Amino acid sequence: MIWVTEEDRYYREIYLGEVRDHISRLNELFLHLEKSPEDRDALNEAFRVMHTIKGDSAMMGLSHIAEKAHKAEDILDGLRGGRERVCQEVIDRLLSHVDDISELVEEFAGRASGKFGIVNANHADEAPAIKHETGCQASKMKELEDAILKMDASISKAVGELEIEGKQPPLSPDPGSCGETGAPKGKEAIPKGFRLTIKTEMEKVLRPVRAFMLLKILVENGELIRTDPPNEPLANGEFEDSIVAEVVTKDLGAMLDAIKAVPGVIDVFVEECEPPEQEEKISLADKTSQIDRLVSCVEAQGKEVETATISVDSTKGRHKVEEIKVNIASLDRLFNLSGELVLAKSRLGNIVKQHESPEMKEVHRFIEGVVSDLQTEVMNLRLMPIGQVFGIFPRMVRDMSKAVGKEIDLIIEGGDTAVDRKILEEIVDPVVHIVRNCVDHGIETPEERVKKGKGAVGTIRISASRDASHFILEVEDDGRGIDPSAVKQTAIAKGLISPKKAEGMSDEEALYLTCVPGFSTKKSVSELSGRGMGMSAVKNKIEAFGGSLSISSKVEQGTKITIRLPASMATVKVIVVGVGGQVYAIPVADVLEIVEIRKEDIKFIQGAPFINLRGDVIRLYRLAWLLGVQEGICNSYPAVIIRRGDGKNYGLLVTEVRDEDEVAMKPVPRILRGVKGFLGSAILGDGKPTFVIDVMSIV
Amino acid sequence: MGGTRTEVQAITFQLDKEIYGIDVHQIKEIIKVREYVKVPNAPEYVEGVINLRGQITPIVDLRKIFGMEHKNFDENSRIIMVELDSDVVGLIVDSVVGVVTVPVGEIVRSPSLTMSASNSFISGIIRAENQLTILIDVVKLLQEHCQISQDAGSALKSMKVAVAGTGIKA
Numbered sequence: 001m002i003w004v005t006e007e008d009r010y011y012r013e014i015y016l017g018e019v020r021d022h023i024s025r026l027n028e029l030f031l032h033l034e035k036s037p038e039d040r041d042a043l044n045e046a047f048r049v050m051h052t053i054k055g056d057s058a059m060m061g062l063s064h065i066a067e068k069a070h071k072a073e074d075i076l077d078g079l080r081g082g083r084e085r086v087c088q089e090v091i092d093r094l095l096s097h098v099d100d101i102s103e104l105v106e107e108f109a110g111r112a113s114g115k116f117g118i119v120n121a122n123h124a125d126e127a128p129a130i131k132h133e134t135g136c137q138a139s140k141m142k143e144l145e146d147a148i149l150k151m152d153a154s155i156s157k158a159v160g161e162l163e164i165e166g167k168q169p170p171l172s173p174d175p176g177s178c179g180e181t182g183a184p185k186g187k188e189a190i191p192k193g194f195r196l197t198i199k200t201e202m203e204k205v206l207r208p209v210r211a212f213m214l215l216k217i218l219v220e221n222g223e224l225i226r227t228d229p230p231n232e233p234l235a236n237g238e239f240e241d242s243i244v245a246e247v248v249t250k251d252l253g254a255m256l257d258a259i260k261a262v263p264g265v266i267d268v269f270v271e272e273c274e275p276p277e278q279e280e281k282i283s284l285a286d287k288t289s290q291i292d293r294l295v296s297c298v299e300a301q302g303k304e305v306e307t308a309t310i311s312v313d314s315t316k317g318r319h320k321v322e323e324i325k326v327n328i329a330s331l332d333r334l335f336n337l338s339g340e341l342v343l344a345k346s347r348l349g350n351i352v353k354q355h356e357s358p359e360m361k362e363v364h365r366f367i368e369g370v371v372s373d374l375q376t377e378v379m380n381l382r383l384m385p386i387g388q389v390f391g392i393f394p395r396m397v398r399d400m401s402k403a404v405g406k407e408i409d410l411i412i413e414g415g416d417t418a419v420d421r422k423i424l425e426e427i428v429d430p431v432v433h434i435v436r437n438c439v440d441h442g443i444e445t446p447e448e449r450v451k452k453g454k455g456a457v458g459t460i461r462i463s464a465s466r467d468a469s470h471f472i473l474e475v476e477d478d479g480r481g482i483d484p485s486a487v488k489q490t491a492i493a494k495g496l497i498s499p500k501k502a503e504g505m506s507d508e509e510a511l512y513l514t515c516v517p518g519f520s521t522k523k524s525v526s527e528l529s530g531r532g533m534g535m536s537a538v539k540n541k542i543e544a545f546g547g548s549l550s551i552s553s554k555v556e557q558g559t560k561i562t563i564r565l566p567a568s569m570a571t572v573k574v575i576v577v578g579v580g581g582q583v584y585a586i587p588v589a590d591v592l593e594i595v596e597i598r599k600e601d602i603k604f605i606q607g608a609p610f611i612n613l614r615g616d617v618i619r620l621y622r623l624a625w626l627l628g629v630q631e632g633i634c635n636s637y638p639a640v641i642i643r644r645g646d647g648k649n650y651g652l653l654v655t656e657v658r659d660e661d662e663v664a665m666k667p668v669p670r671i672l673r674g675v676k677g678f679l680g681s682a683i684l685g686d687g688k689p690t691f692v693i694d695v696m697s698i699v
Numbered sequence: 700m701g702g703t704r705t706e707v708q709a710i711t712f713q714l715d716k717e718i719y720g721i722d723v724h725q726i727k728e729i730i731k732v733r734e735y736v737k738v739p740n741a742p743e744y745v746e747g748v749i750n751l752r753g754q755i756t757p758i759v760d761l762r763k764i765f766g767m768e769h770k771n772f773d774e775n776s777r778i779i780m781v782e783l784d785s786d787v788v789g790l791i792v793d794s795v796v797g798v799v800t801v802p803v804g805e806i807v808r809s810p811s812l813t814m815s816a817s818n819s820f821i822s823g824i825i826r827a828e829n830q831l832t833i834l835i836d837v838v839k840l841l842q843e844h845c846q847i848s849q850d851a852g853s854a855l856k857s858m859k860v861a862v863a864g865t866g867i868k869a
Contacts, residue, residue: 263727627739669757681755689755
């Protein structure tokens with residue numbers, strides 16, 4: 001195998017990053033040349049880029065890729081020399097070469113990263129990212145670093161105070177314990193000795209298997225000096241929670257990666273590190289030491305970011321030294337760590353409440369401020385212009401429209417709108433499907449369009465924009481539109497709704513029938529959309545991320561689909577409420593106020609409960625009923641008054657209002673995606689899982 | 700590892716009167732049943748969620764999926780954590796029996812058992828220590844019985860498919 005050492009992997013990453021950029025540039029150039037065949041500059045650039053791919057691939061020993069590039073380069077050379085003319089057919093040939101190269105490159109990427117047999121699906125390096133590097137402002141990094149330094153100082157101070165209070169001394173900061181950062185990233189391949197402490201959490205019956213896997217890795221990636229417990233008992237599974245191994249290896253990184261991929265391995269400590277206590281005890285010293293470790297990790301990440309290469313972006317000619325390239329995986333770790341820091345901070349807050357120390361409170365307030373600044377900075381670093389995803393659409397629309405014999409102009413607006421990277425990744429599939437629908441179902445054939453008195457060429461417009469808290473994406477076409485009565489007919493024919501129900505349905509409501517599973521208006525399963533994910537899946541996916549989808553359409557004028565998603569994935573402030581023995585979180589942003597409501601103040605209008613709140617009549621719902629859980633009857637309830645954009649505020653009656661908390665909201669686990677009424681899941685300050693209520697969809 | 704495997708190692712567990720096995724490669728870890736949080740309006744087979752080192756992890760009652768009668772959890776009950784793309788899902792079983800290693804050739808793939816659509820998650824039958832063990836593919840099981848969509852792969856993967864799909868074939 002070629003890819004063994006850290007150094008090789010380093011070059012592989014560089015190669016892949018660059019060649020992927022080249023491929024997307026070539027796609028752009030060829031599409032441009034198709035429209036303006038006379039553009040010599042574009043032709044020359046395409047030749048140069050193709051030549052670079054050839055050279056780089058040859059240097060990496062990937063002769064099959066270099067050969068493909070060489071063939072394409074020949075075509076381009078012929079065009080430059082005037083031996084051939086730029087025409088549709090040539091562009092098709094060139095694009096198909098680019099596709100081949102792209103396929104070979106991805107195959108290489110897959111093969112190279114699959115080198116270590118135990119492939120962990122969670123492995124950050126292997127998760128394909130939209131783009132391998134993202135730009136971020138150097139000034140932002142500076143602020144981030146300052147914030148970390150400040151926090152570090154204040155935490156040390158807090159820890160010092162705690163020691164004075166006579167609590168158990170906090171554990172010393174343990175830089176080795178944050179996984180990745182413990183590994184020296186040396187590029188030289190000199191074998192070195194390491195003492196690895198592998199911390200595990202394994203069921204007894206699994207131990208022999210896991211130990212065998214570990215021993216295999218240790219032997220294959222270096223020289224195994226000794227283990228504690230010794231090899232044989234180890235292989236029989238006779239060990240407790242940690243294994244110590246002394247090894248000599250050239251490539252610690254690869255060894256660590258492989259070890260960490262073994263299920264049940266929680267962490268690996270390199271060199272002389274003592275395994276830290278991982279008990280879930282909420283002791284003050286424990287928390288502070290946890291924060292300490294997180295801070296040192298965040299700090300390490302910050303440094304890594306700082307030492308990253310300065311990019312010289314020659315193609316755009318702007319933001320020259322203001323931007324540095326940062327590895328996405330490192331950014332993700334930074335994000336996760338800062339999220340954990342926020343959680344640890346909330347937990348620390350719980351403990352501070354129990355101690356009547358004004359000084360401690362003061363320090364805690366300070367940490368709170370700094371952590372929140374840090375969080376904001378990290379969130380901003382994750383923003384990426386959506387144009388990086390939109391780049392795939394010109395080519396896609398071109399190829400698809402050709403396949404179905406249509407002529408389509410694609411207009412893209414708002415490509416520089418910045419969105420969280422994660423949202424960007426999630427939105428690609430749905431948008432691809434919607435655009436496919438436009439091409440396949442929306443836009444008519446040129447003849448049909450001319451007959452209707454429209455221009456022969458159809459238009460699809462994709463536009464992105466942002467408001468304060470949402471990211472908005474619209475896909476619009478000027479095609480035949482969706483006919484509500486045809487939709488109703490189809491839905492009835494497929495048994496999705498009863499004819500009676502259809503009758504009472506407004507035209508607008510009817511449009512949403514297209515999002516019901518099992519619905520498809522086209523008579524035959526077409527080659528394009530037939531393979532798509534379906535509008536119901538699109539809607540589900542967007543809703544899983546706390547977003548919404550709306551459809552508007554006019555017959556013979558076109559269709560517009562609007563997607564709204566939360567603009568960032570940051571932590572959210574929530575109000576924790578208790579209902580039927582469990583707790584749920586309601587985003588503070590949705591809450592107008594909290595009032596105590598007595599039973600006798602509740603009025604019933606046509607059987608529905610209302611309350612008069614300073615002149616406003618507000619509809620009440622019992623959260624327990626909405627969730628389908630049991631709740632005792634009381635004489636009065638706290639009501640969380642929910643603010644709704646459309647002015648239809650309402651009140652949620654709960655058993656108790658507990659506290660305010662700040663949580664890192666995560667998507668609902670996939671197996672529970674069908675459950676209505678939740679925005680996401682989160683872990684509360686006390687470590688218990690909870691669900692964040694979606695006040696818009698629950699009533 | 701990698702390449703064609705000549706043996707399969709499986710964790711075996713008991714559920715009602717039967718012994719089942721899951722390939723060790725599909726298992727992340729096994730834990731004791733601990734306190735969990737119930738999920739309102741969730742499908743019946745989802746018992747709740749737990750906090751597994753910072754990750755909110757759903758736990759599923761395998762007895763319910765298999766349509767067996769309910770049994771209260773006891774000190775033998777275990778949760779087998781399996782990885783499903785980027786998610787982890789816990790399966791509650793009556794007890795964990797042990798580990799078996801069987802040559803691939805000894806796995807019986809009986810068509811009558813595995814061909815039926817509702818049983819396609821059964822990947823074979825093995826005889827270990829004089830007992831029949833039903834090997835199940837948990838990923839298939841969860842995908843088919845718990846309506847978990849298969850589009851779990853990262854968006855980029857599908858983006859590439861989408862771009863490639865519009866290429867020569869179209």
